[in-house]
Structures are given as structure tokens and as C-alpha cells.
Amino acid sequence: MRGFVSENFLDLLLDAVCAVTPSGDFVFVNAAFERIFGYGTQEVVGRNMMEFVHPHDRAPTLEAARRVMQGHLQLHFENRYIRKDGGVVHVRWTAQWVESAGLRVAVAHDITELHQSRALQAALYAISEAAHTAQDLFSLFESVHGIVGTLLDARNFAVLLFDDAKQLLHPAYQVDVMGRAPGPVSPADAPWLARLLGQASAEEAGDSPPGLLAAALPTQDGPIGALVLRSEDPEKGYGAADAELLHFIASQVATAIERKRLHVGLQTLAQRDQLTQLLNRRSFVERLSAAVRAAQERDSELSLLFLDLDEFKRVNDSMGHAMGDRLLQSVADRLGATVRSADVxxxxxxxxxxxxxxxxxxxxxxxxxxxxxxxxxxxxxxxGDATLVVRPSIGAARFPADGRDAEELLGHADAAMYGVKRQRAASREPAAREQGRLGQSTPASAAAEPFYRSAD
Ligand SMILES: Nc1nc2c(ncn2[C@@H]2O[C@H](COP(=O)(O)OP(=O)(O)OP(=O)(O)O)[C@@H](O)[C@H]2O)c(=O)[nH]1
Known part of the structure; x- marks a missing residue:
């Protein structure tokens, strides 16, 4: 009966069945073994099973084999094998030592799909988590890269984002093991990208370059870019299942990008002064408070400069508020170009x-x-058409000498600035009196001299 069972049923099983010697050499495999691992009986009998085990799983596999040899029934041991086609197969084993035959007998259930769906679920969760925790888009893409790498060969990975104004795809993130760093690309020059973005039909676009796998980042308003993977071995490349997987991931990544963009946009709106795009008062005070705490911990000092433009009101009064706004923007730009990048x-x-x-x-x-x-x-x-001369009065405060917290420091620097301003005004007074300006209602352009002047 035993012979009848083994001869007629073993090859009908969906699970792989194999028998190996105590040292791990194959002596028997059934037909399912070939379906799962890609190797036929002739190719494996006589070879050691460890050759086929994924290098990362060899140590735990040897340990499991040792336990089986000690007479333990091994149930549900999971490890990975490299298939003949180079793919990775996840299997769950049940194994037993058969003393009478001097062999280990094992049954392997292919759990690759189960594993993939588990890994996909974990990846999607991780992507949505990254959308919440990443500080900015670049760190989001770094996280996405790591996550995609758990599912696909993503050693060469790029996130291209579409710039509507320039009609170009910019690499917002790219890692390439060979150090290749292609710049912006126009869909007009890369038909396969045009197809991804829905700008060309499959017939017009033809096939994508060998070894490349790409998926559009879809949103309700159309694709905003693409994820691109490049295999180092164009022969092997990526399969249809990989394309489907990347497509699925890309839709999650697109949602994460949109969420992050919205978040960063709102954050910027709340932190920045809308006229000059510099930090606003609230976020500056936060930054100053944090700097004071850090200086306290390090037992170090820091400095603060407080600037107020002299007689700025005259610009508004004589040339209009809009002109005043533009001057404030130019002042912000000039200050930005004058301070060091480390200064706030x-x-x-x-x-x-x-x-x-x-x-x-x-x-x-x-x-x-x-x-x-x-x-x-x-x-x-x-x-615009005006040339304006404007000067700032500047006061300084130092931590800890002039204040123990942000409020005290700002108060001190403000007072110091007013001291400078008063001195200046006093030194201007005699000259102004000479010119008969003080106490008179004078045209702003005249009264403003020498603090600002209009172009002729
Ligand atoms: N154009 C423009 N003006 C502003 C803005 N915010 C405040 N101002 C004006 O800026 C002027 C600031 O005036 P002050 O600093 O008090 O006076 P000042 O003319 O600069 O005189 P001193 O500081 O004493 O030299 C006021 O007239 C405000 O109305 C703004 O966003 N845009």
C-alpha cells in the first residue's frame, strides 16, 4: 500500500515533498518541487539543499535541520529559497527524521503569495505612516525607497515629479548604484514617460527601455509624476506582477505626496510672513526660545539683532502702500543675501x-x-521706477547677559534699536531745522531726504 501511495499520489500534491540525507543532500523530490523551485528531480538529486536556501536564511535553516535530526517534529518552519529563475520563494516546512530510512523527510508549502500580500500590507501601512512622520518630501521619498526595496529590486530608484510650468519631470529623489544622475526629462523626449502620464498612447510610445519599471503617481487631477526602478540586469528586468505591484504602491505614494504637500503648504503658511516669505513673529519666537534652551544646555551664548527701517512710513505716505510693500520685499531679499545661511x-x-x-x-x-x-x-x-534709499536702525542683545528668555532678549534688542534711532533723529534735527522742514507739512519726497528718494 505504501508503495502504491507514494507512486500515485506524491506527484499530485500541491506541496513539495523531498527527502535528504543527514548532511542535506537531496535523494528525492516530487513534481510539485519543480513547480515551486523551478528545478527538476535530475537537477537537484545529489546536490545539497543549502545551495538553494536564501543566504540570509542559511543559519536558521541549519539549526532547524539539527533539531529535526534530534528527533523533533518540525512544524511550520519558514525560510526562503532562490528559485532557478532567480526569484525568491517563501516556503513553510514540516519536517521529520525517519530513522529507518536514515533520511529527513520534509513537506514544503509555498507561501510566497501570502508573504507578498503580508509584505504589501505592511508596506502600505508604512507609506501612510511615513506621510505623517516625514519632515519633508525628500525624507518621505527616502522612506518610500526603503519600503519599496522590501518588495522589489529598488537599488536604482527615482521619484520624478512633474513641473507643469516647464512641462518637465524633475528627479525629486534618486539613488543609483552606478552613480548615474539624469537631470530633468521632458515627456516629449521620452515617449514611455509620456505614455505613463497619459500624454501618448501605447502605440505611439512603444516599449519602455529594457530593465526599467515605472508607474505613474496618479491623483484626481491627473498624474503628478512617476516612480522609476532600474534593474542592473536588463535581461532579468521586472515582470508583470512587479508592474502591478509598483502601480499599486505608486497610487499610495501619490496620496502620501499630496497629503505631505498640503501639510507642508499649511505649515509654511502658518510659519511664514506672507509678504516677504521670511519667518513670522510667532515662529521666530519659537525658534529663539529653542535656541535659548540649547544655549543654556551647552552653556554658550547667542546674539540677536533687531532692525527697524528709519522713516519707512514716508514711503507709504508719499508713494503708496503697494510701493511700501515692494520695498519691504526688497529689504527682505537684501537681508537674506547679507546674513549667513546659518543665521535665522x-x-x-x-x-x-x-x-x-x-x-x-x-x-x-x-x-x-x-x-x-x-x-x-x-x-x-x-x-519699479523708483530708486529708494532707506537705512535701518539696528539694536543688539546677547544671551545670557541681556536677557534670560526670548521675550527679554527681544525687549532688550528693541530698546537698543530705539536708542540708535533716537540718536540718529537727534543728529538729523539741526540739519532739518536749517532746511526749515521740522514742524511743517512738507511734501513727503522732500521731507524724506536723505532717507529715500525717487528716481527722476
Ligand atoms: N507697506 C506696508 N507698510 C506697513 C506694513 N506693515 C506696517 N506698515 C507701515 O510701516 C510703518 C512703520 O512705521 P514706524 O516704524 O512706526 O515708523 P517709521 O516711519 O519707520 O519711523 P521710525 O521707525 O521712527 O524711523 C507704519 O506706517 C505702518 O503702517 C506692510 O505690510 N506694508
């Missing part, structure tokens, strides 16, 4: 600006920056 620049409101020197190099650092700003304002501002 903000507009507190009106014509008041502040600079925080987090990487402080002593009181001298603040003094030097203050002089540099004064120098930068010597050059007139050209706003």
Missing part, C-alpha cells in the same frame, strides 16, 4: 526685522554682521 532671519511685522545668530562667535560676530547690514543698505533699492 524673520520679519516681526511692519518694518521690523530680526536676525538670530545661533552659531555665535562672540559679541564681535553680532557687531560685524550689524556693520555688514549697514553696508548693504548703502546701495539704493530700485523698486
Amino acid at each position: 532671519l524673520a520679519r516681526l511685522g511692519g518694518d521690523e526685522f530680526v536676525v538670530l545668530l545661533e552659531q555665535d562667535i562672540g559679541g564681535r560676530g553680532a557687531y560685524l554682521l550689524s556693520s555688514r547690514i549697514e553696508q548693504a543698505f548703502i546701495q539704493p533699492f530700485v523698486v
